[in-house]
Amino acid sequence: xxxxxxxxxxxxxxxxxxxxxxxxxxxxxIFKGEFLLVAGKNGSGKSTLFRHxxxxxxxxxxxxxxxxxxxxxxxxxARKTVGLVFQDADTQIVGETxxxxxAFGPENLGLARDIVRxxxxxxxxxxGLTRLRERNPSSLSGGEKRRLAIAGVVxxxxxVIVLDEPFSNLDHPGTLDLIACxxxxxxxxxxxxxxxxxxxxxxxxxxxxxxxxxxxxxADDHPRALLKHLERFGVREPCASRFGMEVQPWAS
Numbered sequence: 001x002x003x004x005x006x007x008x009x010x011x012x013x014x015x016x017x018x019x020x021x022x023x024x025x026x027x028x029x030i031f032k033g034e035f036l037l038v039a040g041k042n043g044s045g046k047s048t049l050f051r052h053x054x055x056x057x058x059x060x061x062x063x064x065x066x067x068x069x070x071x072x073x074x075x076x077x078a079r080k081t082v083g084l085v086f087q088d089a090d091t092q093i094v095g096e097t098x099x100x101x102x103a104f105g106p107e108n109l110g111l112a113r114d115i116v117r118x119x120x121x122x123x124x125x126x127x128g129l130t131r132l133r134e135r136n137p138s139s140l141s142g143g144e145k146r147r148l149a150i151a152g153v154v155x156x157x158x159x160v161i162v163l164d165e166p167f168s169n170l171d172h173p174g175t176l177d178l179i180a181c182x183x184x185x186x187x188x189x190x191x192x193x194x195x196x197x198x199x200x201x202x203x204x205x206x207x208x209x210x211x212x213x214x215x216x217x218x219a220d221d222h223p224r225a226l227l228k229h230l231e232r233f234g235v236r237e238p239c240a241s242r243f244g245m246e247v248q249p250w251a252s
Contacts, residue, residue: 005030005031006081007029007065009027010063010064010065011027011063012061014048014052022060024215025062026045026049026212026217027217028210028217030160030193035186035192035207036210037208037223038193039195039233041213041233044213044215045214045216046195049212050164054078054084054162055076055079056084058072058075080156082158082162083154083156085150085164085166087166087168090145092152093149098134099124099134102119102129126181126185127154128180129147129148129151141174142171142174146170146174150166150181150185159191160190161192163193163194194206203223203227203247206223208222211229
Protein backbone atom coordinates (compact mmCIF):
# COMPACT_ATOMS: atom_id res chain seq x y z
CA UNK A 1 0.00 0.00 0.00
CA UNK A 2 1.12 3.55 -0.68
CA UNK A 3 1.98 5.91 2.19
CA UNK A 4 -0.46 8.55 0.97
CA UNK A 5 -4.14 7.80 1.60
CA UNK A 6 -6.61 7.55 -1.25
CA UNK A 7 -9.43 8.70 1.02
CA UNK A 8 -9.26 10.77 4.21
CA UNK A 9 -12.29 11.00 6.49
CA UNK A 10 -11.83 13.92 8.89
CA UNK A 11 -14.26 14.40 11.81
CA UNK A 12 -17.11 13.55 9.45
CA UNK A 13 -20.62 14.27 10.73
CA UNK A 14 -23.98 13.86 9.05
CA UNK A 15 -27.15 14.95 10.83
CA UNK A 16 -30.39 13.91 9.12
CA UNK A 17 -32.92 15.61 11.35
CA UNK A 18 -31.20 17.98 13.73
CA UNK A 19 -31.10 15.40 16.54
CA UNK A 20 -27.57 14.16 15.93
CA UNK A 21 -28.65 10.96 14.18
CA UNK A 22 -26.47 9.71 11.31
CA UNK A 23 -22.70 9.71 11.83
CA UNK A 24 -20.64 11.66 14.32
CA UNK A 25 -16.99 12.76 14.22
CA UNK A 26 -15.70 9.78 12.21
CA UNK A 27 -12.02 9.93 11.21
CA UNK A 28 -9.96 7.30 9.36
CA UNK A 29 -8.03 6.80 6.12
CA ILE A 30 -8.26 4.33 3.26
CA PHE A 31 -5.12 3.36 1.37
CA LYS A 32 -4.69 2.00 -2.14
CA GLY A 33 -4.91 -1.78 -2.26
CA GLU A 34 -6.77 -2.24 1.03
CA PHE A 35 -9.73 -4.54 1.55
CA LEU A 36 -11.61 -2.69 4.26
CA LEU A 37 -14.43 -4.53 6.02
CA VAL A 38 -16.98 -2.24 7.70
CA ALA A 39 -18.98 -3.87 10.50
CA GLY A 40 -21.82 -2.69 12.71
CA LYS A 41 -25.42 -3.53 13.46
CA ASN A 42 -28.36 -1.94 11.64
CA GLY A 43 -28.48 1.80 12.16
CA SER A 44 -24.79 2.10 13.04
CA GLY A 45 -24.12 4.46 10.11
CA LYS A 46 -22.54 2.19 7.48
CA SER A 47 -24.77 3.19 4.55
CA THR A 48 -24.60 6.87 5.49
CA LEU A 49 -20.80 6.69 5.54
CA PHE A 50 -20.75 4.92 2.16
CA ARG A 51 -22.86 7.63 0.52
CA HIS A 52 -20.26 10.20 1.57
CA UNK A 53 -17.40 8.19 0.04
CA UNK A 54 -18.57 9.04 -3.46
CA UNK A 55 -20.27 12.35 -2.65
CA UNK A 56 -23.90 11.24 -2.81
CA UNK A 57 -24.20 12.91 0.61
CA UNK A 58 -22.33 15.98 1.83
CA UNK A 59 -21.08 16.31 5.41
CA UNK A 60 -22.99 18.38 7.92
CA UNK A 61 -19.63 19.02 9.58
CA UNK A 62 -16.10 17.81 8.96
CA UNK A 63 -14.85 16.75 5.55
CA UNK A 64 -13.95 13.83 3.29
CA UNK A 65 -11.05 14.05 0.86
CA UNK A 66 -10.46 11.85 -2.19
CA UNK A 67 -6.91 12.21 -3.56
CA UNK A 68 -6.48 15.11 -1.12
CA UNK A 69 -9.43 17.01 -2.65
CA UNK A 70 -12.59 17.73 -0.68
CA UNK A 71 -15.82 16.21 -1.97
CA UNK A 72 -17.38 19.62 -1.34
CA UNK A 73 -15.06 21.15 -3.96
CA UNK A 74 -15.10 18.34 -6.52
CA UNK A 75 -17.87 15.76 -6.07
CA UNK A 76 -17.50 14.55 -9.68
CA UNK A 77 -13.87 13.57 -9.10
CA ALA A 78 -14.93 11.58 -6.03
CA ARG A 79 -17.58 9.73 -8.06
CA LYS A 80 -15.03 8.84 -10.74
CA THR A 81 -12.64 7.48 -8.10
CA VAL A 82 -15.17 5.68 -5.90
CA GLY A 83 -17.83 3.35 -7.33
CA LEU A 84 -20.74 2.49 -5.03
CA VAL A 85 -22.77 -0.73 -5.36
CA PHE A 86 -26.07 -0.52 -3.47
CA GLN A 87 -27.68 -3.36 -1.55
CA ASP A 88 -30.62 -3.49 -3.98
CA ALA A 89 -29.08 -4.28 -7.37
CA ASP A 90 -32.30 -3.47 -9.24
CA THR A 91 -31.90 0.23 -8.43
CA GLN A 92 -28.70 0.32 -10.51
CA ILE A 93 -29.87 -1.69 -13.54
CA VAL A 94 -31.18 0.41 -16.44
CA GLY A 95 -30.20 -1.35 -19.71
CA GLU A 96 -32.31 -3.58 -21.95
CA THR A 97 -29.48 -6.12 -22.13
CA UNK A 98 -26.62 -6.97 -19.80
CA UNK A 99 -24.10 -5.39 -22.18
CA UNK A 100 -26.25 -2.25 -22.62
CA UNK A 101 -26.49 -1.84 -18.87
CA UNK A 102 -22.74 -2.07 -18.38
CA ALA A 103 -22.18 0.41 -21.22
CA PHE A 104 -24.48 3.02 -19.65
CA GLY A 105 -21.89 4.51 -17.29
CA PRO A 106 -18.95 4.75 -19.72
CA GLU A 107 -21.24 6.22 -22.40
CA ASN A 108 -22.34 8.92 -19.97
CA LEU A 109 -18.69 9.78 -19.39
CA GLY A 110 -18.55 10.66 -23.09
CA LEU A 111 -15.96 8.00 -23.92
CA ALA A 112 -15.30 6.92 -27.51
CA ARG A 113 -17.30 3.94 -28.74
CA ASP A 114 -14.28 1.62 -28.99
CA ILE A 115 -13.23 2.44 -25.42
CA VAL A 116 -16.78 1.79 -24.19
CA ARG A 117 -16.78 -1.57 -25.99
CA UNK A 118 -13.43 -2.49 -24.43
CA UNK A 119 -14.61 -1.57 -20.93
CA UNK A 120 -17.82 -3.53 -21.36
CA UNK A 121 -15.92 -6.63 -22.46
CA UNK A 122 -13.47 -6.34 -19.57
CA UNK A 123 -16.29 -5.92 -17.05
CA UNK A 124 -18.21 -8.87 -18.50
CA UNK A 125 -15.11 -11.03 -18.18
CA UNK A 126 -14.20 -9.80 -14.68
CA UNK A 127 -17.65 -10.61 -13.30
CA GLY A 128 -18.22 -13.86 -15.23
CA LEU A 129 -21.08 -12.44 -17.30
CA THR A 130 -19.81 -12.86 -20.86
CA ARG A 131 -22.26 -15.64 -21.73
CA LEU A 132 -25.15 -13.46 -20.51
CA ARG A 133 -24.27 -10.30 -22.46
CA GLU A 134 -27.46 -10.32 -24.59
CA ARG A 135 -29.82 -11.38 -21.79
CA ASN A 136 -32.48 -9.04 -20.43
CA PRO A 137 -31.44 -8.14 -16.86
CA SER A 138 -34.95 -8.90 -15.58
CA SER A 139 -34.36 -12.58 -16.41
CA LEU A 140 -31.21 -12.86 -14.25
CA SER A 141 -30.97 -14.54 -10.86
CA GLY A 142 -30.34 -12.47 -7.75
CA GLY A 143 -26.63 -13.31 -7.78
CA GLU A 144 -26.32 -12.48 -11.47
CA LYS A 145 -28.03 -9.13 -10.93
CA ARG A 146 -25.63 -8.34 -8.09
CA ARG A 147 -22.67 -9.14 -10.34
CA LEU A 148 -24.20 -7.01 -13.11
CA ALA A 149 -24.49 -4.04 -10.73
CA ILE A 150 -20.81 -4.46 -9.85
CA ALA A 151 -19.87 -4.82 -13.54
CA GLY A 152 -21.59 -1.52 -14.27
CA VAL A 153 -19.43 0.13 -11.62
CA VAL A 154 -16.25 -1.65 -12.79
CA UNK A 155 -16.82 -0.34 -16.34
CA UNK A 156 -16.52 3.20 -14.95
CA UNK A 157 -12.95 2.21 -13.95
CA UNK A 158 -12.98 3.46 -10.34
CA UNK A 159 -9.99 2.93 -8.08
CA VAL A 160 -12.24 2.06 -5.14
CA ILE A 161 -15.29 -0.24 -5.18
CA VAL A 162 -17.68 0.14 -2.25
CA LEU A 163 -20.21 -2.66 -1.66
CA ASP A 164 -23.13 -2.26 0.73
CA GLU A 165 -24.41 -5.64 2.02
CA PRO A 166 -23.58 -7.48 -1.24
CA PHE A 167 -24.61 -10.93 0.04
CA SER A 168 -28.12 -10.10 1.22
CA ASN A 169 -30.82 -12.43 -0.16
CA LEU A 170 -28.34 -14.50 -2.20
CA ASP A 171 -28.40 -18.29 -2.29
CA HIS A 172 -25.28 -20.34 -1.61
CA PRO A 173 -24.09 -20.66 -5.27
CA GLY A 174 -24.71 -16.96 -5.88
CA THR A 175 -22.76 -16.04 -2.76
CA LEU A 176 -19.82 -18.25 -3.75
CA ASP A 177 -19.72 -16.69 -7.23
CA LEU A 178 -19.84 -13.19 -5.80
CA ILE A 179 -17.07 -13.83 -3.26
CA ALA A 180 -14.85 -15.15 -6.07
CA CYS A 181 -15.54 -12.04 -8.17
CA UNK A 182 -14.81 -9.65 -5.29
CA UNK A 183 -11.59 -11.53 -4.48
CA UNK A 184 -10.54 -11.30 -8.14
CA UNK A 185 -11.22 -7.55 -8.26
CA UNK A 186 -9.08 -7.01 -5.16
CA UNK A 187 -6.30 -9.26 -6.45
CA UNK A 188 -6.14 -7.28 -9.70
CA UNK A 189 -5.59 -3.98 -7.91
CA UNK A 190 -8.95 -2.54 -6.85
CA UNK A 191 -9.35 -1.11 -3.38
CA UNK A 192 -12.40 -2.74 -1.78
CA UNK A 193 -14.64 -1.30 0.94
CA UNK A 194 -17.40 -3.70 1.99
CA UNK A 195 -20.13 -3.74 4.62
CA UNK A 196 -21.87 -6.97 5.58
CA UNK A 197 -23.56 -8.55 8.58
CA UNK A 198 -22.11 -11.87 7.40
CA UNK A 199 -18.48 -11.05 8.03
CA UNK A 200 -17.37 -14.70 8.11
CA UNK A 201 -17.83 -14.74 4.34
CA UNK A 202 -15.03 -12.24 3.66
CA UNK A 203 -13.09 -11.77 6.88
CA UNK A 204 -10.17 -13.86 5.60
CA UNK A 205 -9.97 -11.61 2.50
CA UNK A 206 -10.05 -8.34 4.42
CA UNK A 207 -6.82 -6.56 5.33
CA UNK A 208 -8.50 -4.29 7.89
CA UNK A 209 -11.80 -3.84 9.70
CA UNK A 210 -13.55 -0.88 11.27
CA UNK A 211 -16.60 -1.15 13.53
CA UNK A 212 -19.31 1.50 13.77
CA UNK A 213 -21.74 1.89 16.65
CA UNK A 214 -24.46 4.54 16.87
CA UNK A 215 -22.77 6.62 14.18
CA UNK A 216 -19.31 6.54 15.75
CA UNK A 217 -16.14 4.66 14.83
CA UNK A 218 -15.36 2.45 17.82
CA ALA A 219 -12.63 0.10 16.49
CA ASP A 220 -10.06 0.01 13.68
CA ASP A 221 -7.61 -2.90 13.41
CA HIS A 222 -6.70 -6.09 11.60
CA PRO A 223 -9.85 -8.26 11.35
CA ARG A 224 -8.45 -11.12 13.42
CA ALA A 225 -7.59 -8.70 16.23
CA LEU A 226 -11.23 -7.62 16.47
CA LEU A 227 -12.97 -11.01 16.33
CA LYS A 228 -13.50 -11.27 20.09
CA HIS A 229 -14.89 -7.71 20.29
CA LEU A 230 -17.58 -8.04 17.61
CA GLU A 231 -20.52 -9.19 19.71
CA ARG A 232 -20.04 -6.31 22.15
CA PHE A 233 -21.10 -4.09 19.23
CA GLY A 234 -23.97 -6.27 17.99
CA VAL A 235 -22.04 -8.08 15.24
CA ARG A 236 -22.05 -11.89 15.12
CA GLU A 237 -18.67 -13.50 15.76
CA PRO A 238 -17.83 -16.27 13.26
CA CYS A 239 -18.59 -19.74 14.68
CA ALA A 240 -15.02 -21.01 14.33
CA SER A 241 -13.71 -18.07 16.36
CA ARG A 242 -16.31 -18.70 19.09
CA PHE A 243 -14.98 -22.24 19.49
CA GLY A 244 -11.37 -21.10 19.58
CA MET A 245 -10.56 -22.29 16.06
CA GLU A 246 -8.91 -20.50 13.16
CA VAL A 247 -11.41 -18.84 10.81
CA GLN A 248 -11.09 -20.44 7.39
CA PRO A 249 -11.97 -18.94 3.98
CA TRP A 250 -15.73 -19.26 3.67
CA ALA A 251 -15.67 -20.37 0.03
CA SER A 252 -13.13 -23.17 0.56
